[in-house]
Amino acid sequence: MNAATERKTPSFLLGATTTQFTSLPEVNIVLLGALGVGKSALTVKYITKRFISEYDPDLEDTYCKIEVLDQQEVIVRLMDTCYKERREPDRYLKWADSFFVVYSITSRPTFEYAQKYLDLVIQNHRNGGNPECPLVLIGNKVDLERYRQVSKLEGATCAEKYDAVFFETTAAEDYDEVEEVFHKVLRLVLQDQSRFLSLKPLYIAEDKMASNLNRNSLPRNLRSHIIASSNSKLPPVSKDRKPDEKSFLLMDRNPKFKLFNKGFRIFQS
Numbered sequence: 001m002n003a004a005t006e007r008k009t010p011s012f013l014l015g016a017t018t019t020q021f022t023s024l025p026e027v028n029i030v031l032l033g034a035l036g037v038g039k040s041a042l043t044v045k046y047i048t049k050r051f052i053s054e055y056d057p058d059l060e061d062t063y064c065k066i067e068v069l070d071q072q073e074v075i076v077r078l079m080d081t082c083y084k085e086r087r088e089p090d091r092y093l094k095w096a097d098s099f100f101v102v103y104s105i106t107s108r109p110t111f112e113y114a115q116k117y118l119d120l121v122i123q124n125h126r127n128g129g130n131p132e133c134p135l136v137l138i139g140n141k142v143d144l145e146r147y148r149q150v151s152k153l154e155g156a157t158c159a160e161k162y163d164a165v166f167f168e169t170t171a172a173e174d175y176d177e178v179e180e181v182f183h184k185v186l187r188l189v190l191q192d193q194s195r196f197l198s199l200k201p202l203y204i205a206e207d208k209m210a211s212n213l214n215r216n217s218l219p220r221n222l223r224s225h226i227i228a229s230s231n232s233k234l235p236p237v238s239k240d241r242k243p244d245e246k247s248f249l250l251m252d253r254n255p256k257f258k259l260f261n262k263g264f265r266i267f268q269s
């Protein structure tokens with residue numbers, strides 16, 4: 001594949017590995033939250049501008065999109081976790097550059113559940129995770145205002161407690177709102193990455209890089225800028241993942257991917 005064709009790759013790639021885009025900045029986002037809060041809906045809305053109404057709650061998927069943000073192309077990967085993920089959090093805790101903890105404003109239990117995820121991420125920060133990694137609390141389903149159980153103030157107060165960025169949004173309506181949430185967070189992550197690069201310029205000859213550079217001494221979100229390895233780009237796979245759900249591993253070999261393997265029904269918004 002030459003450089004010209006590389007740029008023609010579709011802007012949304014289900015679970016793509018992205019060896020061909022290694023010069024672009026990359027941001028990995030993990031979506032966490034209780035069953036049915038809208039993690040998949042927000043993911044698919046951001047990737048495709050469409051709203052899903054059906055889903056398989058037992059599946060985890062990773063999506064990739066080449067985003068143009070402030071005239072700069074950025075590789076954005078989203079890991080849409082399933083509720084079983086709290087059983088083996090290390091996989092996504094190490095992979096993420098930002099965490100979206102989602103609850104539904106129509107369900108107080110999901111708000112309480114969200115706080116368990118916030119605790120988990122904070123704990124990870126304390127145990128050596130990147131404390132600059134933006135933590136984002138999202139109250140979803142604001143289109144269902146009449147069923148609201150969690151006030152905006154409660155959401156904002158909770159976010160403040162965890163030093164998280166707070167948004168209320170809906171996957172069911174305007175795409176621009178969802179896009180804005182992602183863009184704000186991407187800017188935060190990218191600012192952090194560029195701050196690090198400006199502090200620690202790397203003057204390492206390319207041929208010596210792989211042997212001399214201690215990849216683990218860099219923040220996790222910068223490692224992929226230094227060493228291009230297709231396997232390092234793959235998100236770790238949940239042990240709960242069903243054996244036949246390997247679409248994201250197959251992506252490099254089959255660019256004519258199926259759009260979704262969750263059996264989503266998609267409606268144009």
Ligand SMILES: Nc1nc2c(ncn2[C@@H]2O[C@H](COP(=O)(O)OP(=O)(O)OP(=O)(O)O)[C@@H](O)[C@H]2O)c(=O)[nH]1
Pocket residue numbers: 033034035036037038039040041042052053054055056057058081082083140141142143144169170171172173
């Ligand atoms: N009205 C409304 N419905 C939503 C919204 N987001 C998601 N839904 C619906 O809520 C249900 C659950 O959404 P999902 O996106 O599958 O939720 P999830 O958090 O991924 O759930 P799991 O995969 O089970 O963890 C689906 O029927 C969605 O169509 C929203 O913003 N507004």
